[in-house]
Amino acid sequence: MPRLSVDDGLFFATGEALLLLPEDPERLADRLRLDLDVDPAAFVDPNADASPTGLPEARAASSFAATASTSLEGWPFELRRAAFIAGPLEWVELDSMNGHDRWLGAGPSRFDHRWSAAETAGVRTAIDGAIGLPTLDPLVTLLISGPRAPTEPTFVVELRGRGLVVHADQNAFWDASARMNVAQALSARWLGGRVLVHEAPELDHPEARTLWFTAGTTRFIAREQLFELGLLADIDYAAEIDWVELELATNPLRNLDSAQLAAIVDSKDPRAGLVRALLTARGAIYMAWLDQRLRTRDSKWGNDGVSESLRMLVSDAVAKQRREYPLSELLHFAAFQLDYENPPEAMLDQKFQAVVGDGQRPELPADTYGPCFSPKRRKLRPFALGFIDTSEPGAERPSFTMLDPEGPAAAAGLRADDVLVELDYLPGDPKSEVRLKVERGGEVVDIDYLPEGASTRVIQWVRDPSVPVEACVR
Known part of the structure; x- marks a missing residue:
């Protein structure tokens, strides 16, 4: 901006x-x-x-x-x-x-x-x-x-x-x-602004290793609050959940652990945008898993879910005039909600390391997102540009790097040493054609293609039409 x-x-x-x-x-x-x-x-x-x-x-x-x-x-x-x-x-x-x-x-x-x-x-x-x-x-x-x-x-x-x-x-x-952008920023006033949770202060790249919290947790809170207020339609709510699932299943960096991902961000690598999206998805799905466990527990403390744990953390930060907290303190609040006599902190930490640290998708019960949505396995071809767009707003020409030799752009004829003259595409839409003009050997070459990646099995959350709208909000 x-x-x-x-x-x-x-x-x-x-x-x-x-x-x-x-x-x-x-x-x-x-x-x-x-x-x-x-x-x-x-x-x-x-x-x-x-x-x-x-x-x-x-x-x-x-x-x-x-x-x-x-x-x-x-x-x-x-x-x-x-x-x-x-x-x-x-x-x-x-x-x-x-x-x-x-x-x-x-x-x-x-x-x-x-x-x-x-x-x-x-x-x-x-x-x-x-x-x-x-x-x-x-x-x-x-x-x-x-x-x-x-x-x-x-x-x-x-x-x-x-x-x-x-x-x-x-x-x-x-x-x-x-609405999602505004709600996520409003969530970040507290989560990231007032209180910051990190895995451990002694780890390398500490700021990048908070993205699961500052971007992922805030995206989860924004989505859930908007849906409860009736400001996200069913189709938009499902699209938000499906975005998380799609990132986990198709992001080209999905097999890297959080330490490797954080190093990419701090090194100003052009793949930093891919890292942010992936860590956002990992943080959001971990919060969905934790929220479901908290909402379905048998407890006299109610069923506010993970928002109650976050509220306790924020209240503690305000009372003690602190901002930075280790992950263990957030998990302590959540574990206390789950079982105040035998808080399962070790289990919550183990799941965090598996999901956020190593990128394993957690098994989510069918009612994780309420009675209106259920998971279905489907095969699709996700959006894949085939290179990383490094164009700067206001620049004279677009630019790119890291051409995928197996991707759709290379298959359509784009070469790593081509100079972009024009670049036009709709981000995220695999059915909308990419139009390129490149300079090669003193000539301008047109390249058009569909940005479709390899066929992949992903989980999509489908609205059950038999459940009335008023029953959707938990």
Whole structure:
């Protein structure tokens, strides 16, 4: 995402690009105050015609506070991660006993900002209740809508300061993809933001070895909370589960252990994206396995599942002003839920090492995802581009690396020394044709092919039409 942009009267910048923060390590350990005073009208063309309704108004805000003139106080890393925006902005303000939410949107879009803001506030409330704690500060969401390349995600969401920044394609609808991205970021406020679980601090590549938690666990929580709220349709919920199964069955790095995968991420290897997807899937399916065991136990503590363990961990972190926890402490909370007299921590750790560490798919009971979905083994040909796309947004030409000699691109005629001129494809869709133009020996060669991988048996979770919708949510 851009760190600094001024376009069509809109100013957007992140703390990294805008603020000159002290380099002295001792100063970086202190909280800092930033006095912000912005004239939003300065970013609006005075000759432009006003809209008939007078909206959107010229405003300014940050991911700390939805106001133009304020004093922001925080740790240097928080200010560095903050985002600032000024210009003509849509504005939505929601307050309740369960929290405060502010939404500021810029640019053309195909969805109603009021509806999206209300959904985001509801999801934030649900996630805070499931795994977090009530908060007094408003959650500020800044949405910037504009054109995006066909190969770029339609929605990109990240935590910035104490709020969210959403970059959206101007032609995108507010759909399951948008909701999942937002819900996962809201989960990451607590899981990864407030508390970070690592396998062991002495292991190599410690940050990369938390991806199962910061990406996998948050994706699991986001999916389950959205489905419980009725914001994910049956087909979208099943698609999310199937994505996890597909990654575990077809990711080309699936046979590597977590230490090998973490080393790839830290070495800036172009396969890092494949690693992140795989560790996300491993973390999500481990949480699904653990959640099912917790929900079906015979216990006086109720059946909130793994969210109760995560909530206890977050509460402990807030009470003790800690952030980093070893895996053993999370498993201790879960084991206590399973059997408070004889907590099976060793069994939970053994399963973690098998699933997340070694990539073994756990056996999931047929009711893991509730009574509405059951597993079926099917054969399919997954999406396989045949190389790794290393194209940078805004670059003059696309680029690629690591051509698979057995993949569909090589079979269609692409060579490792070809220079890409054009690259057009729909990520994740094996039935949508890839169109390439490559420069070879002074000539431009067209290459078109279907990005289908080898036929593979995978597990898909199928909706049982005989079960009524109201019975689906656990």
